[in-house]
Amino acid sequence: MTDRTELEQEIAVEQRHLDRVYTRLAELRQAAVRAESDGYRLARVGNFGALVERDAMVFHAAQRRHLLDTEHEGLVFGRLDLHSQQVLHVGRLGIRDETAGTLVVDWRAPAAAPFYRATPAQPLGVVRRRMIQSTGERVTGIEDDLLDPAAASPEMTTVGDGALLAALSQATGRGMRDIVATIQREQDEAIRSPGSGVTVVSGGPGTGKTAVALHRAAYLLYTDRSRYAGGGILVVGPSAVFVEYIGSVLPSLGEETATLAALGGLFPGVTATRTDPAEVAAVKGSLRMRRVLERAARDTAPGAPDELRLLYRGELLRVDRRELNAIRDRALRRGARRNEVRRVGFDGVFAALWAQARRLGIPGLPQQRAFEEELADRTDFREFLKAWWPRLHPRHVLAWLAQPERLRRYAADVLSADEVRLLGDAYRAGDSTVGLTVADVALLDELDALLGRPMKPARPRRDPFQLAGGVRELSTFADRQRAARQAARQRPEDYREYTHVVVDESQDVSPMQWRMIGRRGRLASWTVVGDPAQTAWTGDPAELARARDHALGRRPRHHFTLTTNYRNPAEIFAVAAAEIRRVDPDLPLPIAVRSTGVDPVRLTVPPAELETTVLAAVNALLAEVPGTVGVVTPVPRRAEVAGWLDGLDAPRLQVVTSLEAKGMEYDGVVLVAPGEIRAEPGSGVRTLYVALSRATQRLTTVDLTG
Numbered sequence: 001m002t003d004r005t006e007l008e009q010e011i012a013v014e015q016r017h018l019d020r021v022y023t024r025l026a027e028l029r030q031a032a033v034r035a036e037s038d039g040y041r042l043a044r045v046g047n048f049g050a051l052v053e054r055d056a057m058v059f060h061a062a063q064r065r066h067l068l069d070t071e072h073e074g075l076v077f078g079r080l081d082l083h084s085q086q087v088l089h090v091g092r093l094g095i096r097d098e099t100a101g102t103l104v105v106d107w108r109a110p111a112a113a114p115f116y117r118a119t120p121a122q123p124l125g126v127v128r129r130r131m132i133q134s135t136g137e138r139v140t141g142i143e144d145d146l147l148d149p150a151a152a153s154p155e156m157t158t159v160g161d162g163a164l165l166a167a168l169s170q171a172t173g174r175g176m177r178d179i180v181a182t183i184q185r186e187q188d189e190a191i192r193s194p195g196s197g198v199t200v201v202s203g204g205p206g207t208g209k210t211a212v213a214l215h216r217a218a219y220l221l222y223t224d225r226s227r228y229a230g231g232g233i234l235v236v237g238p239s240a241v242f243v244e245y246i247g248s249v250l251p252s253l254g255e256e257t258a259t260l261a262a263l264g265g266l267f268p269g270v271t272a273t274r275t276d277p278a279e280v281a282a283v284k285g286s287l288r289m290r291r292v293l294e295r296a297a298r299d300t301a302p303g304a305p306d307e308l309r310l311l312y313r314g315e316l317l318r319v320d321r322r323e324l325n326a327i328r329d330r331a332l333r334r335g336a337r338r339n340e341v342r343r344v345g346f347d348g349v350f351a352a353l354w355a356q357a358r359r360l361g362i363p364g365l366p367q368q369r370a371f372e373e374e375l376a377d378r379t380d381f382r383e384f385l386k387a388w389w390p391r392l393h394p395r396h397v398l399a400w401l402a403q404p405e406r407l408r409r410y411a412a413d414v415l416s417a418d419e420v421r422l423l424g425d426a427y428r429a430g431d432s433t434v435g436l437t438v439a440d441v442a443l444l445d446e447l448d449a450l451l452g453r454p455m456k457p458a459r460p461r462r463d464p465f466q467l468a469g470g471v472r473e474l475s476t477f478a479d480r481q482r483a484a485r486q487a488a489r490q491r492p493e494d495y496r497e498y499t500h501v502v503v504d505e506s507q508d509v510s511p512m513q514w515r516m517i518g519r520r521g522r523l524a525s526w527t528v529v530g531d532p533a534q535t536a537w538t539g540d541p542a543e544l545a546r547a548r549d550h551a552l553g554r555r556p557r558h559h560f561t562l563t564t565n566y567r568n569p570a571e572i573f574a575v576a577a578a579e580i581r582r583v584d585p586d587l588p589l590p591i592a593v594r595s596t597g598v599d600p601v602r603l604t605v606p607p608a609e610l611e612t613t614v615l616a617a618v619n620a621l622l623a624e625v626p627g628t629v630g631v632v633t634p635v636p637r638r639a640e641v642a643g644w645l646d647g648l649d650a651p652r653l654q655v656v657t658s659l660e661a662k663g664m665e666y667d668g669v670v671l672v673a674p675g676e677i678r679a680e681p682g683s684g685v686r687t688l689y690v691a692l693s694r695a696t697q698r699l700t701t702v703d704l705t706g
């Protein structure tokens with residue numbers, strides 16, 4: 001137990017430093033505001049050079065001000081007392097005083113690394129490590145670790161008992177928190193692993209894989225901002241719900257150059273959230289679909305005419321089906337992409353007609369070029385070409401799989417009869433506008449690569465001067481310049497040249513999805529995090545490994561394993577662990593570091609009582625925990641359960657399917673019908689393991705009798 005007055009004295013010491021830091025922060029903010037207004041004043045000079053300079057000044061000053069504002073809360077969170085007698089304060093930003101002396105070291109700077117890495121066995125020159133908790137500009141608590149007692153001076157005090165546990169007991173909000181203040185050594189090693197190659201981070205539930213991946217992105221931006229901000233960082237997560245959950249972590253680290261995308265949102269213009277049953281997802285995700293789609297991408301479009309008949313100067317010109325097919329096959333030789341070689345196909349038809357016209361010896365036949373121009377002017381001929389070789393969108397071609405005869409042809413010798421039936425049923429059941437599933441998005445991307453982009457007339461560029469938060473009338477030149485810069489920085493929807501790609505929950509990325517992600521990171525370095533034990537993939541593991549290796553290429557790999565579960569209290573993780581042990585008795589599991597002393601509540605009720613029991617359990621947890629409550633359901637039950645809970649304390653409550661629960665975290669979890677989740681063929685137990693390991697405080701399971 002720390003002496004009260006000793007703690008107060010130490011808090012007062014840190015408060016004095018914090019006061020200096022915030023005074024300096026206010027000065028820096030003032031300077032940024034001044035720079036902004038000086039920038040505006042430059043415009044009075046009136047020449048173009050002054051305007052450009054003003055724009056640059058305003059732009060940088062505004063960026064700096066924004067950064068200082070977003071990092072205000074909890075700005076300083078650590079202190080190191082070093083062997084060398086030096087004292088370093090660690091925080092979210094590096095801050096210097098007016099004489100360039102260091103007031104705060106940025107957490108990503110090499111000098112801050114010992115804050116995360118020093119241990120009593122390896123103190124790395126640190127005598128005492130101090131964690132500083134604050135609210136607004138007030139220090140509220142201190143936790144010390146004496147790492148090198150022999151080197152401590154007699155007056156050096158240590159106070160507190162466990163900043164990490166204090167951080168873990170905080171209520172969960174809608175968005176994920178950053179962990180900069182309490183990053184643990186094994187996590188820090190993964191965060192600071194080399195920027196090149198592939199960093200692979202594995203570990204059980206709650207070990208901080210997501211937190212590590214995101215902090216690593218922030219770290220990379222810090223180490224080489226021009227490289228990573230220039231090309232951009234792509235962060236891929238399993239679902240839209242998850243992407244929303246992690247969305248606030250990076251901006252809070254002061255980074256805005258990362259693109260966050262769900263697997264269902266990687267293809268431009270499509271946002272799929274629906275999931276397929278595991279056995280259908282296994283077919284759609286298999287590499288064999290590439291062969292199926294290749295055949296589809298070369299097939300005749302539905303409704304395409306199978307011959308051309310044209311009356312020309314009284315003679316009938318005719319190109320029959322065999323010849324048309326031969327022309328198409330020639331144009332599509334050697335992997336040519338259908339949308340991109342339309343012109344080649346058209347030229348083939350022109351050539352066939354010209355040869356015929358010559359053979360027939362049509363009187364007054366003009367030169368070949370004039371002949372072709374004459375035909376191209378004819379509406380009936382143009383209509384034929386459009387119908388014979390239409391511009392195809394991947395969605396059109398994917399929809400062809402709903403036709404049994406086509407699907408059978410495309411899948412012949414590639415998929416089994418059962419797989420064809422599963423796929424056919426899935427596509428016939430789906431409505432073509434709302435029915436796309438997450439797994440379909442990778443197929444669209446594959447088709448896009450196979451079909452190529454239709455040659456479109458160039459669209460006029462958007463006028464950046466019209467873009468400022470939807471305001472059309474812009475008042476000043478600097479505003480217009482800012483808007484123009486913003487437009488210039490926006491990446492096109494199908495941008496593919498990221499410098500770093502982060503794949504979270506990588507165990508659920510199917511082979512076809514690896515191809516889709518791989519296309520976006522051909523030149524990138526990678527951070528891949530996941531937990532094989534949590535996978536919902538029921539397809540061929542060897543094929544999955546092949547696809548993953550192909551996407552990641554031959555880049556060197558750096559492996560890290562995280563071993564501590566920071567999310568679940570031991571009582572809750574014990575239930576999850578027992579579940580995964582059913583299928584994997586020897587799996588090494590992480591250690592849960594916290595205990596609440598409260599066991600999960602297990603209820604079993606007849607189906608008629610499910611609704612009232614779930615409602616009561618949810619209300620009980622809303623009253624018991626201060627933060628969020630997640631209700632996790634089997635996929636087919638989500639809408640029904642959400643209906644029961646309609647109108648309850650909405651912002652704190654979220655209803656998700658067992659698949660959407662991947663990566664998520666709630667203070668309280670009500671798990672509906674776990675038996676049904678377990679019974680899902682192939683991946684049921686693993687999905688249930690995920691669902692059981694989402695809670696930070698309380699877990700109630702409501703199962704059905706019988």
Ligand SMILES: Nc1ncnc2c1ncn2[C@@H]1O[C@H](COP(=O)(O)OP(=O)(O)OP(=O)(O)O)[C@@H](O)[C@H]1O
Nearest residue numbers: 179182183184205206207208209210211566567663
């Ligand atoms: N060093 C840490 N300090 C404080 N909190 C931490 C730390 N590491 C992880 N956490 C917290 O533990 C929780 C789990 O972290 P995270 O979601 O990153 O784990 P995960 O390994 O991705 O889990 P899962 O595989 O179950 O999705 C989060 O609330 C995170 O903030």
